[in-house]
Amino acid sequence: MTEPLKVGVAGLGTVGASVVRVLKQKADAIAARAGRPIVVTAVSARDRGRNRGLDLDGVAWHMDPAQLARSKDVDVVVELIGGAEGAARACVETAIEFKRPVVTANKALLARHGVSIARSAEEADVPVGFEAAVAGGVPVIKTLREGLAGNDVTRVIGILNGTCNYILTRMEHDRIGFAECLSDAQKLGYAEADPTFDVGGFDAAHKLALLTSLAFGTETDVDGIYVEGITSITPFDLEMAEELGYRVKLLGVTTRTSGGIEQRVHLAMLPRDSAIARVDGVTNAVEIDADVVGALVLAGPGAGGDATASAVIADIVDIARGVKTPVFGVPAAKLAHPKRAPMGTHEGGYYIRLSVLDRPGAAAAIATRMAEQRISLRSIVQRGREPNFDRPSVEPVAVVLITYATNEAALRAALDAIEADGHIDGVPQVIRIEKR
Amino acid sequence: MTEPLKVGVAGLGTVGASVVRVLKQKADAIAARAGRPIVVTAVSARDRGRNRGLDLDGVAWHMDPAQLARSKDVDVVVELIGGAEGAARACVETAIEFKRPVVTANKALLARHGVSIARSAEEADVPVGFEAAVAGGVPVIKTLREGLAGNDVTRVIGILNGTCNYILTRMEHDRIGFAECLSDAQKLGYAEADPTFDVGGFDAAHKLALLTSLAFGTETDVDGIYVEGITSITPFDLEMAEELGYRVKLLGVTTRTSGGIEQRVHLAMLPRDSAIARVDGVTNAVEIDADVVGALVLAGPGAGGDATASAVIADIVDIARGVKTPVFGVPAAKLAHPKRAPMGTHEGGYYIRLSVLDRPGAAAAIATRMAEQRISLRSIVQRGREPNFDRPSVEPVAVVLITYATNEAALRAALDAIEADGHIDGVPQVIRIEKR
Structure with missing residues (x-):
């Protein structure tokens, strides 16, 4: 067996602590798989005094993550600090500068600076693993980066945020409102005090x-x-x-469309018997549609210290085994500049809920505005209170429209016209229907 | 860009033909991912005259797959012949002897001779890829071999045969019998003329x-x-x-049990809302339970030329990238000799359907035999014909018992005693209930 691989872990939150613990507890099994021992030799975190339940005897402590990345004690730098700038970015960039492989769970950093990181990693000839950055313990990065090399991917859809999926599942199950559900999620630790980033x-x-960069070989374009x-x-x-x-x-x-790459995050309705629709709670799931293989579905724990640590350790073992895959699957110079498909050209069906003021001509006006934009309605449902056959109510009534496939620009034009007509109250609820 | 990687494909059935076609059609994209061009330089198949719709201009033709494996034109040998012995085995062993990496879809060969192949591949320092051998295009080998390096796997359950899943799904959906369904599956090409191997x-x-060897680091033990x-x-x-x-x-x-490794293939009842239970038709699916990550589910096309070719090509690209993972995830010398847990110690619930001769004392006798083995019944359902309150029928009646968790030996003893009592007709149907 060769020399141990020396690992420096920057960031000792739940994921970092779990990485340190598992690498120690399973040292023998992991060494057998990696072909060499893997040892944590250095760590970095802000608060040295905090009890994390870790045995850090003989492990060097660096206050500055960039210092850890520069340290001679370290062969591989694991960055678990988070954030697109500051200490995390400095840590990763320093590691690459010093020709050290990097493993990170930092989606914000890679979404913002992934292309420049990929370029400098290639120049330094070091791998960058980021399995833990997407869908926690689910090997979706490995699948896209290595497992589909013969395929052209056509679409990736995913439940990528466990907090949101937990809230939606509970709202559905317990028939409670968003605010109440969010507050519960915060109490249970499934949502942050400031939930904006998730919800x-x-x-x-x-x-x-x-996922887009891996699927389509394009530069990351989070904006x-x-x-x-x-x-x-x-x-x-x-x-x-x-x-x-x-x-x-x-x-x-x-997805790839004739107009470019369409990237979107929003509420969507999915046929209830599709694989992704059935994923409940904090579980994450990704469906990859590709031309040669067909449709793959991967699901599993999307968050949590241990599940994420599992992905981090797999990346470290790949590095110990000498695996060196381009960061986004192809050399950085070959990443295409993505052409953005504008959202107005998005095509699909829509669920629309309107708060309609119940007066003569309202229904006709709404139908007319839809027809003007050549939008066909698959169904119309009126709900919300008991019908009153004596006279129209002064209270608005909920009307739900389901459209056949149309495009977003036409739909927005119709809704603007309906609003301008003054027949509705408040903002229409629009939920896109995603094809199986 | 470096020298092209020269690939020899032995076996030009649907998978082999698809591999050759996709490698040619997508040469540029694959070269970008692999870091070098990948070119098919040699093929081998029995019938040279057959039209496979392939352009094999400039490709060397070998009648003997072992000859192809020895040929100087070839850097990587792709074995798609099938079968545990004969030409397939000779092809793979020759390739390793000549220090050429191997990619194979041959589960029979690896199930029988995987350990010796792993040993000689290690000695020759060449990788052996077999993603295509299990679950077609679903990256379950990669996930177990690389993606879970920090985990101890506790259980793997899978729908691994598309033919069987197609038949069961159709029987359920159309309420038709096994024989009729099998015959339809044969007409549609989902089942072989001799279906024994699948059904x-x-x-x-x-x-x-x-999967067992990868999950538990043990020598393959198909027997x-x-x-x-x-x-x-x-x-x-x-x-x-x-x-x-x-x-x-x-x-x-x-699964790992206190008595050893329990490997079994049989009909099983699964809670209908579990991820695996919902997998229909020819789709394959695998659930991996592991201590650090939790439960992962992977699903996708388990057969078909293109889906399987997708896995073969991913393995070839890994080889082009220089990836060299031990065949079963750890060095062959570290594979443990598996201790077999005898089926008699299997623990779980059971569905039992008995054809009970409707005479006085039958029900009591059955209940007594179960109680003697300390088997608790969760439910008893009697079905099959209209009740006749005048007198017991001469025709047997279907009685279904659902047991709480017990062990297989106790269950078999109870069923033997029930048979010996002479109250039942024919062989009891026993279907194990698999925990979520």
């Missing part, structure tokens, strides 16, 4: 940016992603979805 | 043997697998399963 769709967008969060969802929408044969998920979707 | 569970057993096929299944069993909240699948299961 606003931004976390999923960072992950989607990485090209259309992002909506889940805060507008109501129990009524979830009930209607159920009745119509759908389930509602926060999806990240990336 | 007898042997194909699934070969695949399971490979240690308990194998039952699907031929005994009836529409009545499927209806009862539905009523009881289960679905019936042919499963390969491998």
